[in-house]
Amino acid sequence: MVRALGVAVVPLVVRTAEYAREAGLKGGGVDLLGKRVEVVVGEGVLRTWPGSGACMAGQLERLVEVAGGELVEFGVVPLGVAGGGLPPHGFTVFGEEAVVVETVTRELTLTAAGDVSVYLRVFDEVRERAVFGDEAVARVMRAAADLRRALDSIQRKR
Numbered sequence: 522m523v524r525a526l527g528v529a530v531v532p533l534v535v536r537t538a539e540y541a542r543e544a545g546l547k548g549g550g551v552d553l554l555g556k557r558v559e560v561v562v563g564e565g566v567l568r569t570w571p572g573s574g575a576c577m578a579g580q581l582e583r584l585v586e587v588a589g590g591e592l593v594e595f596g597v598v599p600l601g602v603a604g605g606g607l608p609p610h611g612f613t614v615f616g617e618e619a620v621v622v623e624t625v626t627r628e629l630t631l632t633a634a635g636d637v638s639v640y641l642r643v644f645d646e647v648r649e650r651a652v653f654g655d656e657a658v659a660r661v662m663r664a665a666a667d668l669r670r671a672l673d674s675i676q677r678k679r
Contacts, residue, residue: 527562543572567664596651
């Protein structure tokens with residue numbers, strides 16, 4: 522089981538290569554075939570565009586594709602949802618063995634049982650505030666429509 526939380530950026534496990542390049546991050550093209558994955562992102566992640574924003578159309582399409590996967594559960598924490606904010610950074614928990622935290626300068630891998638259990642608890646708490654299924658996909662689709670309108674507006678002004 523892989524659990525990934527995106528707070529400021531799209532999590533590594535569902536990140537497209539183009540998005541990773543634009544954002545100056547690792548990743549893109551992670552094969553999820555046969556893996557059980559839970560991905561939760563804050564809605565702000567859907568509306569934060571690295572670089573010119575041109576990479577976001579493909580990234581949002583990837584999230585819709587992932588949301589329809591048989592072994593993948595995809596959720597979005599709506600903006601302004603009650604119950605508390607998001608943690609200060611995203612992370613990925615691999616089973617109950619390790620947590621990977623991306624920082625500005627490096628990736629940290631935490632393997633101490635106490636650390637892993639804290640991240641699992643935080644993931645579960647955030648997951649409780651997320652919407653899944655059709656509602657999560659609808660939020661991605663709204664973000665994609667808003668992106669198209671914004672990019673079209675920028676292009677017309679040039």
